Amino acid sequence: MANTMPHGDAPDAVEGFRRCVxxxxxxxxxxxxxxxxxxxxxxxxxxxxxxxxLRDRLEEEIVSLLDTPVEGVIELVSFVMHELRWPPVKAEIERRLAHPTGDVSNRRHYEAMLDAFHDSWRDRDLYRRYG
Structure with a gap:
């Protein structure tokens, strides 16, 4: 596992997040x-x-991940948004659910990510952090 990025160092933090993804x-x-x-x-x-x-830039990074809701992306978005609950990310997931385009099977993935915004997130028991 890589070290955390220095606080406030934009290129390093954004690039560090991308490497983490x-x-x-x-x-x-x-x-x-x-x-x-x-x-x-x-x-x-x-x-x-x-x-x-750097929240705006990092929100953009997360929203860009929603374009390809594959295994790994679903877990990442769900895990971090259960803690952070950033309204713009939630709004983008809701928008994609309300106006689906492309692969309709992505709906299930978006629903799973949206569920993580709630205290009763059904997958929370899968993680040691919440155990």
Whole structure:
């Protein structure tokens, strides 16, 4: 697992988040379950929490992930948004549910990510953080 990025260092924090996303996708592609993903999900959360001054840029990064809701992306968005609950990310997920385009099977993925914005998120027990 990589180190967290320095607070407030825009290129490093955004690039660090992108590297973290890449690592989550790599792990998700070669594993089953969230146990192996959780350390990188925690790392992503630390980057997002530690760089509040870059929230707009980091929100854009998360929203861009919604274009391809594959395994890894679903877990990442769900995990970090359960903690952060950023309204623009929630609004974008809701928009995609209200006005679906492309692959209709993505609806289930968007619904799963939207569920993470609630205290009663049904997948929360999959993670040690909430156990």
């Amino acid at each position: 890449h690592e989550v996708l790599r792990i998700a592609d070669s594993s089953c379950g969230v146990e192996e993903l959780e350390p990188e999900l925690e790392h992503a959360l630390r980057i997002l929490q530690g760089n509040f001054d």
